[in-house]
């Protein structure tokens with residue numbers, strides 16, 4: 001094509017795009033008018049603004065309907081922003097996450113709450129729980145488990161201790177970078193990261209640092225590690241590529257995790273939050289059995305799930321600390337909603353030993 005005709009063609013296409021954008025803008029404004037009315041109804045009834053199960057069903061339905069270039073991840077990315085704008089019109093949201101900026105928890109938070117929400121970076125998982133419990137933040141985001149390294153026990157313990165509910169889960173692939181201002185690996189004396197991140201990058205650390213005298217220093221989050229080494233010579237961090245860029249640290253290696261399928265599960269937590277059934281839910285219980293040191297006590301409890309054909313997806317045992325004995329309490333995730341008859345029956349049967357931590361939409 002001649003340069004002139006290319007220019008004309010480009011102009012025409014851009015004109016079409018402008019006109020489509022106007023229609024999208026008009027439709028989005030119409031949508032927000034409706035959302036505002038939903039918000040007013042909810043306020044009049046004192047009901048909850050954020051409905052993860054409704055948002056999921058919208059994305060499911062639109063994915064089914066989509067016949068064009070939009071795939072599920074694209075639909076999800078666009079609509080998560082639309083939902084976030086909508087919710088903030090209903091009621092402004094402030095979100096606490098395990099910071100500092102650039103942590104994987106921050107990425108998980110933004111994937112669900114968009115660019116419009118207000119964020120609070122907290123120094124520890126406990127302080128995320130505190131800010132939700134005291135309602136300084138409407139929601140908090142915390143890691144719960146990694147599919148290679150298992151549970152984040154701090155979160156498990158705080159779910160038992162604190163007065164919060166699980167609102168939703170978020171699954172996110174996790175890729176680590178090795179970042180340092182050192183020109184040579186042999187100049188590195190200290191490597192900073194979160195404890196669980198070191199364990200996810202064992203092979204890399206063995207390959208490059210075995211037999212070399214470096215100190216491994218665990219800190220509260222991977223982004224804290226990145227921030228720390230930006231001011232400290234002879235150091236390196238295992239962190240996200242976003243954190244490395246944010247704190248201006250050169251990335252020496254990408255994707256250093258042992259497994260390419262490395263992924264972390266996060267919880268959104270909130271105060272007094274109750275989800276309605278979506279038909280595909282999970283529930284979390286904290287269980288304190290009276291005779292946890294006697295034979296069969298856990299077996300008999302789990303038998304109730306087996307009898308009702310309920311699939312348990314995660315179980316952890318944690319120490320009962322204040323009795324001076326070797327007793328355990330249990331953390332349990334399983335398929336189903338507290339309003340399902342079978343789940344409700346178990347809850348009623350063992351009410352004095354169970355803390356219901358939430359029922360939420362199941363992902364993955």
Ligand SMILES: C=C(O[C@@H]1C=C(C(=O)O)C=C[C@H]1O)C(=O)O
Nearest residue numbers: 035038049050051054055083086
């Ligand atoms: C508008 C609503 O509130 C929120 C916003 C939604 C939306 O933008 O579609 C969906 C669910 C809620 O998180 C609703 O409950 O329908």
